[in-house]
Amino acid sequence: MGLRKRSNRRRCAFYAGDLSDAYVTMTTTCPTCSDEYDKLGNHFQWRPDHRPELSDRQHGIIDYLILRGATVRDENAKSRLEVYSTSEAWITDVSDTLGWVAGDPWVQQSASDVADRSSRRYNVDVAVDDCSDLWAFTTVPHPSLDYGGPTDVEELRPLTLRLLVSTVGEWVGLLFGSLHLDVRGWDVSGDHLRGLLSKRGVPTAEHNGDGYAEDSPTCRYHYDDDVVVVPHYDALELLDSVGLSLSDVAEPITFQN
Numbered sequence: 001m002g003l004r005k006r007s008n009r010r011r012c013a014f015y016a017g018d019l020s021d022a023y024v025t026m027t028t029t030c031p032t033c034s035d036e037y038d039k040l041g042n043h044f045q046w047r048p049d050h051r052p053e054l055s056d057r058q059h060g061i062i063d064y065l066i067l068r069g070a071t072v073r074d075e076n077a078k079s080r081l082e083v084y085s086t087s088e089a090w091i092t093d094v095s096d097t098l099g100w101v102a103g104d105p106w107v108q109q110s111a112s113d114v115a116d117r118s119s120r121r122y123n124v125d126v127a128v129d130d131c132s133d134l135w136a137f138t139t140v141p142h143p144s145l146d147y148g149g150p151t152d153v154e155e156l157r158p159l160t161l162r163l164l165v166s167t168v169g170e171w172v173g174l175l176f177g178s179l180h181l182d183v184r185g186w187d188v189s190g191d192h193l194r195g196l197l198s199k200r201g202v203p204t205a206e207h208n209g210d211g212y213a214e215d216s217p218t219c220r221y222h223y224d225d226d227v228v229v230v231p232h233y234d235a236l237e238l239l240d241s242v243g244l245s246l247s248d249v250a251e252p253i254t255f256q257n
């Protein structure tokens, strides 16, 4: 996924309002008894023995959503997540992959509502064409979703790292370049992400005290603290360890410009 898509996604402000009034009914199949329920969370309330633990795969995706910026709601001592995106394809993919723990996505705000709201908030004329529908889904309440924020993600699972790199990873500097993980606009800070990578043995560029990191042909600095830079050879190892290749994070090299 290249920079172009990301900047499109950021053209409009994200709606950060309260979803509780708009709680949408969803029909989900209980993974234990295979019956269908409008609100699986209510069923689990009555039959806690039907509520499975989250799988490693579900945990990996949820950690990624927390780093990215999901809202955690406490309900009846159990938490659920609210997830927003302007990409229908992305949100459908994520909720499908999460399985029983996620409800179906819906349009939380239409593109024209987003344009109106942004125009009012920033007192500028925001065109509908520059906005996208805002999609959302919520998960069922579950005790394993009790996150206080991105710092509660204390280690990077391989799947979380793979999703993170494939979403925000960008190869900068052609053949001898380095990997930039741009988490500006995410909930996780660059500092916390550097710590998480360090725990996995992945070094990142160090700042020299003047606000600049090391700058060399294999490690291109970035002025923003929330852009984490993994030097060339470590970046190649990192990509390999999560099953990605250079072409997943780099624009194809062409000589037409």
Ligand SMILES: [Zn+2]
Pocket: 030, 031, 032, 033, 034, 035, 043, 047, 050
């Ligand atoms: Zn059941």
